Amino acid sequence: MIAISLADLAAVVGGTVHGDPRAGRTVVSGAAYLDSRHPEPGGLFVAIAGEHADGHDHAAGAHAVLGSRPTAAPTVVVRDPAVALARLARHVVDTVAPTTYAVTGSHGKTTTKELLAAVLGSGGERCVATAGNLNNELGVPLTCLRLRPDTRELVLEMGARGLGHLAWLSEVAPPDVAAVLAVGSAHVGEFGGPALVAAAKGELVEALAPGGTAVLNADDPQVAAMAVRTRARVLTFGRTGEVSWRAPALDARGRASFVLTHAGEEAPVRLALTGRHQVANAAAAAAMALAGGRSLDEVAAGLSAARPAPQSRSAVHERADGLVVLDDSYNANPESVRAALDTLVDLGRARPGRTVAVLGEMRELGEGSAALHAAAGEQARAAGVDVLLAVGSGAWPAGGERVADREAALAWLRAHVGPGDTVLLKASRAVGLETVAAGLLARGR
Structure with a gap:
């Protein structure tokens, strides 16, 4: 971040500096951050009072704090830290x-x-x-x-x-x-x-x-x-x-x-x-x-x-025995599922084994969720996917294989896939299919 004293920061966001008499001269030059477990040298800890944790309780040792009440560290106190954070960001954008x-x-x-x-x-x-x-x-x-x-x-x-x-x-x-x-x-x-x-x-x-x-x-x-x-x-x-x-x-x-x-x-x-x-x-x-x-x-x-996207975004891994895993488990919606299914079939064309689509629930789809899950299942069949493995009790259509959770999905895959097969893992983030990818790649059949 551009260097700024807490006194000037308080003026930008409409806050008040708390701490010893020299607190206002404290200069923030490092990044702002939310996780007290990973402090930034010279940075600004933004203390948010959440449903399960209150950042103010973990401010000890911070270089400087932006929060809604005083802490053990030099603190700019504001009514709403999230709003103040946005004001500070706009100030920095305008300055740079x-x-x-x-x-x-x-x-x-x-x-x-x-x-x-x-x-x-x-x-x-x-x-x-x-x-x-x-x-x-x-x-x-x-x-x-x-x-x-x-x-x-x-x-x-x-x-x-x-x-x-x-x-x-x-x-x-x-x-x-x-x-x-x-x-x-x-x-x-x-x-x-x-x-x-x-x-x-x-x-x-x-x-x-x-x-x-x-x-x-x-x-x-x-x-x-x-x-x-x-x-x-x-x-x-x-x-x-x-x-x-x-x-x-x-x-x-x-x-x-x-x-x-x-x-x-x-x-x-x-x-x-x-x-x-x-x-x-x-x-x-x-x-x-x-x-x-x-x-x-x-x-x-x-x-x-440009290098490949981060882990769990269409990442292709090949196990030592020749099993290929397409880990696209980061998130899912109907459009991205269809794209992932096309990618699975494209990869499978060049390989001797079966294509296996492991699909977990797509979240936040509202009243049309059942129809959208059913349509994605039909898309898998129409695209030529050999095996559809549905994870959970969601609204995937009848047919194919079905397991209760990700642990059961990993057990099924270990028992039924092997060298030459290509496996897609796709679901909303909360389903956690990245653990299935890790377990499947960790050992052979």
């Missing part, structure tokens, strides 16, 4: 003035953010990007507070669980380039319906100033329709977009190569990510980078150099 890129969508936003960060060069201080999927009202400000005086570009993943969320996050970090990837079924139960999902996602492009750029998915009608909701220039991506691709192909590991196209120019790309659906994510990242001033050749080189 980076080019700010924001991406949202029902699926694909974390991968697109990572690809864009790779293109822009997030390895150094000149570009700061969201770590993991810290995309909410706490994660976005925490990312902004990692800005340094010489940072030139800020890449933010922004999530929403209701109307007004993206409008608020855009007040924290006003975007210069904003992308909406898709309006899907994720979190429909929380929003109250697909139309409200689209309304909420469009808040991001509404926040753009006339000099900004809205990057929209031309292949998603609900996203393409957002063009009328922004004052900014519109740049589309997709099969029918201004930024597009041709000649897509997959290698034996399911990694895509294609020719990126824009404004009559072309450049080859070879992704290190698994799945044909990654081509669209790459095109979205490309459009954002082009909007920010990168050349097509720079973009293509950056996409090709």
Whole structure:
């Protein structure tokens, strides 16, 4: 974070400094953080009083604290630490003035953010990007507070669980380039319906100033329709977009190569990510980078150099005996499940054994949950998956195999899969199928 004294910090957020008489001169220069178990040298501990734990009780030893009551450390006391954190983040963004890129969508936003960060060069201080999927009202400000005086570009993943969320996050970090990837079924139960999902996602492009750029998915009608909701220039991506691709192909590991196209120019790309659906994510990242001033050749080189996404996001592992595990257990919604099933079948074509889809519950789908689970099960059959293993008592259709929980899933897999087989693990995060992946890879049959 840019260096700031607690006295100045208190003035920015409307708080009061508590501690010894010298507390106001304490300078915060490290990152802000929420977990007292992982303090940042010279950083700011943000003490949140939660349902199960109160950060104020764990502030001892912190360099400085932002909280709602005094602690043993020098503390700026405010009424609401989360609101104060956002105010501080906006102050830092305004002070550093980076080019700010924001991406949202029902699926694909974390991968697109990572690809864009790779293109822009997030390895150094000149570009700061969201770590993991810290995309909410706490994660976005925490990312902004990692800005340094010489940072030139800020890449933010922004999530929403209701109307007004993206409008608020855009007040924290006003975007210069904003992308909406898709309006899907994720979190429909929380929003109250697909139309409200689209309304909420469009808040991001509404926040753009006339000099900004809205990057929209031309292949998603609900996203393409957002063009009328922004004052900014519109740049589309997709099969029918201004930024597009041709000649897509997959290698034996399911990694895509294609020719990126824009404004009559072309450049080859070879992704290190698994799945044909990654081509669209790459095109979205490309459009954002082009909007920010990168050349097509720079973009293509950056996409090709990007490393695979973190563990449990379409990660392909091969056991010593030849069993392949596609661990995509990080999260799930109907759209991402369909993409994962296509990837499973693509991988299986080059292998002698069976394809096995281990599918756990998709959460937060609302009243349509049963129909969406049934449709995904039918998609698995239509795609040519050999075995469907449903985990839990969710709404997966009859047929195939069914087990009660992840422990039973691991036992079933150890008994029924082996060399030459390809196994997909896909479910909402709370199901915890990443433990099944780890157990399956830990030993042979």
